[in-house]
Amino acid sequence: MYTHLFETDEIDAIANEREIVPPIITWRTAYVGGGDTSSGFDDWRQSGTSQGGSAGEGGGGGGPDKCAIYEKTVIASAVASVVATLKAGDILLVELETxxxxxxxxxxxxxxxxxxxxxLRLVDMIECLKEKFAYQAEVLSISGAKVEIEIKPA
Incomplete structure (x- = not known):
């Protein structure tokens, strides 16, 4: 069953037998978490949050070397059976699946x-991995399925 919620202007238009003019809605799509980035929309990143940070601040060098990424993050879609084999201090490989x-x-x-x-720098990281730049991740902490890592150049 299809239900339509009417806006006040629509109800007024129906009551007065006028044409309903829909509002103009615009949006931009941001691709997060990989996938097709050919649209060029990566403005979902907040300016300043990923540029010029130092190791441990979660930023990276956005200046001359976009591949100098140092960032703390949490692993998404962690595989429980593999997480069970990890401990703080373990070094993991960062790779691109295509x-x-x-x-x-x-x-x-x-x-x-x-x-x-x-x-926040996933687009840059993908580009750098395609150019054969290497990263590693150190396991900082594990709490259940939450695995915090620090990514840095290998």
């Missing part, structure tokens, strides 16, 4: 996928 879509993942040194990377 099928079925671009996605940055962290893996154990044995190659088991731990989960996906979420980052």
């Amino acid at each position: 099928a079925p879509r671009n996605r940055v993942v962290v893996k154990t040194v044995a190659g088991a996928v731990v989960g996906a990377v979420t980052s």
Whole structure:
């Protein structure tokens, strides 16, 4: 069943038998978490939050070297059976998966996928990984399925 909620202007138009003029709505799509970034919309990143930070601040160098990314984040879609094998201090590999879509993942040194990377600098990270730039992630803490990591150049 389809239900339509009427706006006040619509009710007034119906009551007075006038044409209903829909409002103009505009939006921009942001691609978060990888995927197709060909639209160029990456303005979802807040200016200043990802530029010029130092290690431990969650930022990265946005100036001459966009690939110098240092960021603390939490692994998304963590695989519980793999997380159970981790401990604080472990070093993970940061890699780009391209099928079925671009996605940055962290893996154990044995190659088991731990989960996906979420980052304010994900677009830059994907570009850098495509250019064969290497990153690693250190496990900072584990609480249930929540795995906090720090990403940095390898």
